[in-house]
Amino acid sequence: MAFLPKEYEVSVGETVVWRNTSGAEHTVTAYEGAVPDEADFFDSGDHDSEEAAREGWAESRAGAIPVRGKYEHTFEVTGTYEYFCIPHERGGMVGTITVTE
Ligand SMILES: [Cu+2]
Numbered sequence: 001m002a003f004l005p006k007e008y009e010v011s012v013g014e015t016v017v018w019r020n021t022s023g024a025e026h027t028v029t030a031y032e033g034a035v036p037d038e039a040d041f042f043d044s045g046d047h048d049s050e051e052a053a054r055e056g057w058a059e060s061r062a063g064a065i066p067v068r069g070k071y072e073h074t075f076e077v078t079g080t081y082e083y084f085c086i087p088h089e090r091g092g093m094v095g096t097i098t099v100t101e
Helices: 050-060
Strands: 007-011 015-019 070-074 079-084 094-099
Touching: none
Parallel strands: 007 094
Antiparallel strands: 015 070, 079 094
16 A cells, blocks of 8 residues: 655656555556646546546546556656555555656
């Protein structure tokens, strides 16, 4: 019920892979207001917005990364990105990616 490491730093153009090593489903969902201005929203359900991601999860568990599954995203814009897991957000399942030159 946590992203490990919680904070991670990559260089621009690198791909981050999240692997689900737990026994439950999770999502990787960006906080739309906490991505750099020029960067696109991202989430494991390929939605257009945080709101759509939350609705998709509520309706059909869209965006679920299955047990032993993975999700990856390539970061093309420098800056700080905050993200969370929809079902475990209240439990503190949040993380930060910092992208540097
Ligand atoms: Cu989770």
